[in-house]
Amino acid sequence: MKLGEELKKYRESKTGRFHMPGHKGRSSCLEDVFVLGNDVTEVEGLDNLHNPTGVIKDLLEEVSTVYGSRKSFISTNGSTTSLQSAILGVTVPGDSILVSRNCHKSVFNAIILGDLNPVYLTPEYEVESGLSWINDLNSLEEAIKSDDKITAVVLTYPTYFGICCHMERIAEIVHKYNRTLIVDEAHGSHLKFCHDLPKSALDAGADIVIQSTHKTLPSLTQSSLLHVKNEKHVDRIESIMSMLLTSSPSYLMMASIEASIDMMEKEGNDRLKKNMAYVEKMAVKYPNAGKIFKSKDYFMERGVNDFDNTRLLFRTSDIAIKGGVAESILRKEYNIQVEMADLNYVNAFMTACDEIEDIERLFKAVDDMAVKYGREVENVEALKEAETSESLTAKCPESVINIRKAFYSDKLCVDIKEAEGKISGSYIIPYPPGIPLLCPGERITNKMVEKILEIWESNIEVIGLDKGKIKIINI
Numbered sequence: 001m002k003l004g005e006e007l008k009k010y011r012e013s014k015t016g017r018f019h020m021p022g023h024k025g026r027s028s029c030l031e032d033v034f035v036l037g038n039d040v041t042e043v044e045g046l047d048n049l050h051n052p053t054g055v056i057k058d059l060l061e062e063v064s065t066v067y068g069s070r071k072s073f074i075s076t077n078g079s080t081t082s083l084q085s086a087i088l089g090v091t092v093p094g095d096s097i098l099v100s101r102n103c104h105k106s107v108f109n110a111i112i113l114g115d116l117n118p119v120y121l122t123p124e125y126e127v128e129s130g131l132s133w134i135n136d137l138n139s140l141e142e143a144i145k146s147d148d149k150i151t152a153v154v155l156t157y158p159t160y161f162g163i164c165c166h167m168e169r170i171a172e173i174v175h176k177y178n179r180t181l182i183v184d185e186a187h188g189s190h191l192k193f194c195h196d197l198p199k200s201a202l203d204a205g206a207d208i209v210i211q212s213t214h215k216t217l218p219s220l221t222q223s224s225l226l227h228v229k230n231e232k233h234v235d236r237i238e239s240i241m242s243m244l245l246t247s248s249p250s251y252l253m254m255a256s257i258e259a260s261i262d263m264m265e266k267e268g269n270d271r272l273k274k275n276m277a278y279v280e281k282m283a284v285k286y287p288n289a290g291k292i293f294k295s296k297d298y299f300m301e302r303g304v305n306d307f308d309n310t311r312l313l314f315r316t317s318d319i320a321i322k323g324g325v326a327e328s329i330l331r332k333e334y335n336i337q338v339e340m341a342d343l344n345y346v347n348a349f350m351t352a353c354d355e356i357e358d359i360e361r362l363f364k365a366v367d368d369m370a371v372k373y374g375r376e377v378e379n380v381e382a383l384k385e386a387e388t389s390e391s392l393t394a395k396c397p398e399s400v401i402n403i404r405k406a407f408y409s410d411k412l413c414v415d416i417k418e419a420e421g422k423i424s425g426s427y428i429i430p431y432p433p434g435i436p437l438l439c440p441g442e443r444i445t446n447k448m449v450e451k452i453l454e455i456w457e458s459n460i461e462v463i464g465l466d467k468g469k470i471k472i473i474n475i
Ligand SMILES: Cc1ncc(COP(=O)(O)O)c(C=O)c1O
Pocket: 077, 078, 079, 080, 081, 103, 104, 106, 156, 160, 184, 186, 187, 212, 222, 223, 224, 432, 433, 434
């Protein structure tokens, strides 16, 4: 058995952590939380998350006040359970649901569980940046109007890459048609605490908002919040949450949420502002890193509504290094682990728990890597690369069989190179970010086969691909 040994090795390796959880392995706010004696069960005085009447009720009320919800819930099974509770809590089997195609796999799984009919909204692909986001609000409105059985709309805000769509205008449109707006703000639980960051989705008018506090706050892995704005949604979401959540929720996790929010209220604004200001300095001090560093201005120039500057994005394909390769160089040669890479970018997460020395270490390493391994790329060549790769957020593939029906159909395993024209029997998901390239029931095109192979061969984990084989529907 080696897991413990490997964890110890990583813990002691002094790796620069630019990945979640947000505490980065050292937040002082967890010192009194993360002790074995706090790992308890529902004994007298410690309340019960499934029927809160004491200290947990107080905590939930404080969370609700901080974030501005009608009611807030804690999930100790991540935003996966929060999202599924939200979706199952506002729909009934047979409903339609409008879902942005760049949603996390937990949203698609909720569609299967809830027997819903998905209507997909395809984020627009922006060639120069190689990223996709929801921008065309007319298409969103047309999609809502196209099916009066759509009860809810689900969007991701910010995206894994920090891009924020126009949430206020989207909320207006969704509410004009009396639908419920569910926002996956898994990457945005810190927004509320810093004035220089985009508005939180709840403040921008969303009805239900889900946050992975473990990603951007210092709370423990799997801790998540679900905020509900309207009383009418509270009861059913509460019952579904109680169905899906463990009956032994972790006190360590709950207490870590409390400690994180407390810390962020006191210090979050200052810490995040200091770090963001330092990033700007580093982009100048290390010009080879600065040249490929893409922050808010870059995305705003390309039509993004807002951007979360705690996402440190380096577009390594600009210097002819694939994102996955750059991620691996940073880990092996500079002892830095970033959160993720796609074909074009490495994506490093910065939180309030990073120190300025960490930020300098990252920029210095990227700068050095750029000098050592990078080469000038003709703009045309870079654009061509971007166009063919289309990042990891794919255009919407043709859905041939309903996702739930496909999930329950008989499957066959075939080599991915022989899968063109077949119907996918499972998800194909580069991880992270956990956004499906293919869902069960969708057509596998030649372009998709090429893309999956390119991602797989670029050092990026692809869930659903087993030694080059893919499950297809047996028809
Ligand atoms: C956008 C998004 N939503 C939801 C989730 C699921 O969150 P959790 O890991 O807290 O279950 C993730 C996880 O990476 C995510 O990136």
